[in-house]
Amino acid sequence: MHLLRKYLIFLGAALSLNSGLLHAESYTLQKAVDYALQNNPDLQIMQERIGQAEAKLGQALAAFYPQIKTRLSYEHSDNPSRAFGMVISQRRLDFSIGDSGFNHPGGIDNYRPEVTASYSLFRGGQDYQLSKAAELGVEAASLNRDALRNRLIQAVHSAFYAYLAAIEAHKVTQRSITAVSSEFDQSRIRYDAGTTLKSDVLSLEVQLAQAQDDEIQAANAIELARTGLKMLLGLNAEQTLDIDATVDWQLPKQQATFTDLLNQALGQRPEIRAANKQLAIAQRRLSAAKGAHLPKADAYLSYGSDSKDLDFSTNRDNVTAGVMVEMDIFSGFSTQEKINNASHQLSEAEKAVTRTRLQIENEVKTAHLKLQEALARLNVTMASVAAAEEALRMVNEQRNAGTVTVTRYIEAEVARDRALSRNIAARFDALTAEALLNQAIGRWR
Structure with missing residues (x-):
């Protein structure tokens, strides 16, 4: 029994370790996208x-199939007819029951x-038009999912x-804390x-406090991100999420013109196609509403048996078949109001197509400009980082030689850190702008 208990404890520990290893899997960008496509609640x-x-x-x-029903009815009457x-x-x-029997039959079941x-x-073509509208509805729903x-x-x-x-920003703040702490101790x-x-000591103490405050904010930014x-991936608060940040990211390049990008978007974006499907649906529904003014024809068939009890017999069965044609003459303006409603829905769908096109144009233009801005900023910040690093190196040498004040060193340190932060922001802004442009032209369908 003692050995069995030790074995169970060991087995439980092993399973716990394996579970932890499974949850510790790192997500690359592609893995994160694949997981989101499988588990995102909105999708x-x-x-x-x-x-x-x-x-x-x-x-x-x-509506194109026959409707078949079964029923059992019971009736009791002493009405002669x-x-x-x-x-x-x-x-x-x-x-043989005579005239009195016909006039006074008593209760009959x-x-x-x-x-x-x-x-x-x-x-009036209503069934056909509504079925075509339903087919378009399936296509529109699929396009909305793609969007x-x-x-x-x-x-x-x-x-x-x-x-x-x-x-990356957190690493910059940690490096800044290390550098300022070292200088503070030496001072x-x-x-x-x-x-x-x-x-000079007090100035470094203030700078160290500022660097520590920046580190706290950067660490909090990591958790917020x-x-x-995790929300996009459909993970709850208890589930872990580790990111593989070792990929060497290729920075985007701006090559296509806005006109080319817009033409791609109008040809690829699911939203514009879904809007056109909704327009076609509205047209079908308007035709169906107008069809209510036309005659309607139905065929019917009935097979049953009448008896004074529940005993069914083919000797008493009967069949009734026929065709009925009817047409609404006046329905209290209900049909016309349905047509008016369908007409307004069609007008709304037409305006929705125009609105969707304008939105796509705006999204493509915005994404195109953001990518241009991010790439331009990236070139500027790269040169700024190189200059700030060289300036800090020179000031540090002068500081060691005692030819500059600690204030000048702090200024150079702050300038270097700000340049690094701007370069990090510009680099990932360029990647984000590229992703936004891909979404704007419908590349991810």
């Missing part, structure tokens, strides 16, 4: 909406088990880059030896 909701649209199509197509009809339907008419079938022959997929991939890219930028030693002013990325 799963869109998939369910496609299922709803397919179900609506099935409902619309049901009604009772006489029941007796005839039950095939038990007896003329009638049971009728029955199977009925009906089929719509014509409804969300496109936005989701862009959002994962942006959140991933934001996380990496926060990590205190020199101050104790009487070779440095107390004001991680939380946003």
Whole structure:
């Protein structure tokens, strides 16, 4: 028993370790995108909406099939004409009962088990138009899912880059703390030896506090970026998320013109295609609404049996078949109001197409300008970092030689850190702008 208990403890520890190793898997950008496409709740909701649209199509197509029902009815009457009809339907008419029997039949019971079938022959084209609208609805739902997929991939890219930028910024603050702490310790030693002013020590102490404050904010930015990325991936607060930041990122290049990008977007973006599908749906629904003014024709068939009890017999069965044509003459303006409603929906759909096109143009233009700006900033910040690093090196040598004050050293240190921060921001802004441009032209479908 003691050995069994030790074995179970060992097994539980091993399983716990394996579980921890599984959760510690690092996500590359592509892995993060793939995981989000499988587990993002919004995308799963869109998939369910496609299922709803397919179900609506099935409902619309049901109008082209016969409708079959079974029913059992019971009726009791002492009305002479009604009772006489029941007796005839039950095939038990007896003329020997005389006139008093016909005038005073008493209570008659009638049971009728029955199977009925009906089929719509014509409804002014309404069934056809509504079925085509339902088909377009499935296509529109699929396009809306593709649009969300496109936005989701862009959002994962942006959140991933934001996380990496926060990590890099955090490293800069840690390096700044290390450098300022070292100089602060040396300055205190020199101050104790009487070779440095107390004001220089206090200035370094202020700079160290500022660097520590920046480090706290940078560490918090990492957690905020991680939380946003976890939400996109469909991970809850208890699940871990480790990012593989070892990839050598290739910076984007701006080559295509705005006109070329816009033409790609209008040809690829699911939103414009979905808007056109909604326009076609509105046209179909308007045609269906107008079809209500036309006649409707239905065929029907009934097979059943009438009896005074529940005993079914083929000797008493009967069949009724026929065709019925009807046409609404006046429906209290209901039909016309439905047409008016469908007309307004069509007008709305037409304006939605225009709005969607304008939105796409604006998104492409914005993303194009942001990428241009980020690439230009990147060139500037790279030169700024090189200059700031060289300036700090020279000031540090002068500081060691005692030819500059600690204030000048602090200024050079701050300038170098700011240059690094701007360069990090510009680098990941360029990657984010590239992802935004890919989403704007519909590259991720």
